Amino acid sequence: MLGTHxxxxxxxxxxxxxxxxxxxxxxxxxxxxxQGFRAGSAAALGIGAxxxxxxxxxxxxxxxxxxxxxxxxxxxxxxGAAYLVYLGIGLLFKRRGAEDAADERPxxxxxxxxxxxxxxxxxxxxxxxxxxxxxxxxxxxxKVGLFFLAFVPQFIAADAPSKAAAFLFxxxxxxxxxxxxxxxxxxxxxxxxxxxxxxxxxxxLGSWLNRGIGALFLAFGVRLAMAEMA
Numbered sequence: 190m191l192g193t194h195x196x197x198x199x200x201x202x203x204x205x206x207x208x209x210x211x212x213x214x215x216x217x218x219x220x221x222x223x224q225g226f227r228a229g230s231a232a233a234l235g236i237g238a239x240x241x242x243x244x245x246x247x248x249x250x251x252x253x254x255x256x257x258x259x260x261x262x263x264x265x266x267x268x269g270a271a272y273l274v275y276l277g278i279g280l281l282f283k284r285r286g287a288e289d290a291a292d293e294r295p296x297x298x299x300x301x302x303x304x305x306x307x308x309x310x311x312x313x314x315x316x317x318x319x320x321x322x323x324x325x326x327x328x329x330x331x332k333v334g335l336f337f338l339a340f341v342p343q344f345i346a347a348d349a350p351s352k353a354a355a356f357l358f359x360x361x362x363x364x365x366x367x368x369x370x371x372x373x374x375x376x377x378x379x380x381x382x383x384x385x386x387x388x389x390x391x392x393x394l395g396s397w398l399n400r401g402i403g404a405l406f407l408a409f410g411v412r413l414a415m416a417e418m419a
Contacts (some may be wrong), residue, residue, distance in 0.1 A: 191344065192345060192346045192348070192349020192351065192352070192354075192355040193345055193349070193355050193358065193359055194344060194345075194346050195344055195380075196344070196362075198344075199344045199359060199363075200362065202364060203362070203363045203366050203367070204366050204370065205252055206340075207363075207366060207367045207370045207371070208370060212273060212326050212330070212369070212405075213236045213323070213326060213327055214371075214374060215405055216232050216236075216276070216322060216323055216326055217229050217232045217233050217236070217323075217371055217374050217375050217376075217378065218374060218378045219280070220232045220314075220319055220363070220375075221374070221375040221376075221377075221378035221379040222318075222378045222381060222382035223382060224313045224382075225313065225379045225382065225383065226268065226375055226376055226379040227316060228313070228314070228316065228319050229371075229372075229376070229378060229379055230372060230375050231316040231317075231320045231323065232319050232320070232322065232323040232371075232375070233320040233322035233323065233368060233371035233372055233374075233375055234320060234323065234368075235320040235321060235322065235323025235325075235326075235327070236323040236326065236327045236367075236371060236418065237323070237326025237364055237367065237368045237371070238320075238323075238324050238327075238328075239323065239324045239325070239328035239333075240325070240327055240333070240360075240362060240364045240367065241336040241360075242328050242362075243327070243328065243333045243337055244337060244356075244357065244360030244361070244363075244364065245357075246334050246344070246358070247334055247337040247338045247341070247356065248353050248356040248357050249353070251404045254339060257301060258404070268329050270410045270411070271410070272325050272326065272329045272410075273326065273329075273407070273410030274407055274410035274411070276322065276326065276403070276410075277305050277404065277405070277407030277408075277410060278403065279403070279406070280400065280403030281400050281403035281404065281407070282403075326375025326411065337360060337363075341356055341359045341360060342356070344359055345359070
């Protein structure tokens with residue numbers, strides 16, 4: 190179809206690659222577990238939008254420019270790393286000041302509730318902000334574009350009438366499969382988060398989840414910044 194071959198193998202390989210844990214998956218899991226399926230879906234859609242940018246860039250040869258230019262690759266790589274570090278710091282030091290201050294006021298109603306009942310959930314981030322986080326997490330990672338440039342052409346026939354069209358087709362298939370997996374991940378994480386949300390230990394767990402995910406984002410950011418161009 191459109192000059193492609195081994196489409197079944199491409200779909201299977203793409204699904205396995207999408208299942209590989211990474212910053213995108215971590216963001217979806219964290220948002221779904223703390224804010225529910227809609228938040229996880231917003232993150233997933235943002236990631237899918239970022240993937241579309243990489244697919245278009247690779248099809249148009251911009252990723253080839255990145256792979257050929259050390260300076261261009263380094264700039265985009267450092268931007269992506271900086272954003273991951275920013276996300277990591279934000280999760281590690283997630284705002285708790287106002288809530289903790291209210292809870293600690295002597296004789297306050299919040300203090301009594303904190304001692305005996307389920308603590309309130311942390312404030313939810315706007316869906317548009319979560320979408321933007323997913324988009325930037327994906328689009329600022331130059332290795333995603335280089336991955337498409339290396340992986341997708343393996344399934345395009347040498348005599349394809351339009352290699353760009355074939356590339357776009359395979360990229361769309363990959364992204365649709367990725368969105369299916371990401372939404373399954375969002376749903377399962379949201380279910381797990383909903384079960385925990387009604388328990389007294391939920392807030393503590395959510396806080397440590399944010400810190401753990403934040404530490405992983407920091408690690409991914411540092412790893413991306415230090416990675417050498419393949």
